[in-house]
Amino acid sequence: MxxxxxxxxxxxxxxxxxxxxxxxAALCVIALILVLTGFSLNSLENSxxxxxxxxxxxxxxxxxxxxxxxxxxxxxxxxxxxxxxxMFRNINLIFKKSNTDSPFDESNINRIKxxxxxxxxxxxxxxxxxxxxxxxxxIYHVDIQLxxxxxxxxxxxxxxxxxxxxxLEKDIDGLL
Numbered sequence: 001m002x003x004x005x006x007x008x009x010x011x012x013x014x015x016x017x018x019x020x021x022x023x024x025a026a027l028c029v030i031a032l033i034l035v036l037t038g039f040s041l042n043s044l045e046n047s048x049x050x051x052x053x054x055x056x057x058x059x060x061x062x063x064x065x066x067x068x069x070x071x072x073x074x075x076x077x078x079x080x081x082x083x084x085x086x087m088f089r090n091i092n093l094i095f096k097k098s099n100t101d102s103p104f105d106e107s108n109i110n111r112i113k114x115x116x117x118x119x120x121x122x123x124x125x126x127x128x129x130x131x132x133x134x135x136x137x138x139i140y141h142v143d144i145q146l147x148x149x150x151x152x153x154x155x156x157x158x159x160x161x162x163x164x165x166x167x168l169e170k171d172i173d174g175l176l
Contacts, residue, residue: 014089017088024077025081076128076129076132083125113159116153130143
């Protein structure tokens with residue numbers, strides 16, 4: 001397939017987002033290590049009420065023991081950022097591969113399926129994170145975005161259409 005400026009721009013933007021997601025995940029790992037090795041959260045514990053939120057997972061609570069809350073927030077953030085980075089890595093690879101080969105390549109179909117599964121998994125991770133935070137704060141705040149699940153399902157449907165396109169392309173190549 002002929003290279004296009006739009007595909008190249010999309011590949012570049014997806015690579016930038018991938019790098020940013022890996023960077024945020026790495027910063028969360030560093031913060032988790034600091035918290036686990038005894039980094040003082042005294043400034044947080046002196047507050048009477050706190051509201052923390054990282055990547056769609058948050059907690060409003062009266063400050064007592066902030067350690068389990070910080071650990072939960074950081075672990076869920078690491079998982080979510082890793083999923084986002086993997087998703088955008090696959091988007092980048094799809095557009096790079098489409099510049100040289102058919103978009104109906106088997107590897108692209110597998111990448112689209114993986115993107116769909118990740119799009120379904122990311123909100124589930126955030127829901128579990130908020131439920132776990134509820135055990136520590138006694139405030140259960142579960143925010144379910146139906147649009148995220150619909151997007152994941154649409155991407156999985158598109159993967160099926162790409163698989164059908166690949167079989168049609170294979171049939172046509174067999175006729176030539």
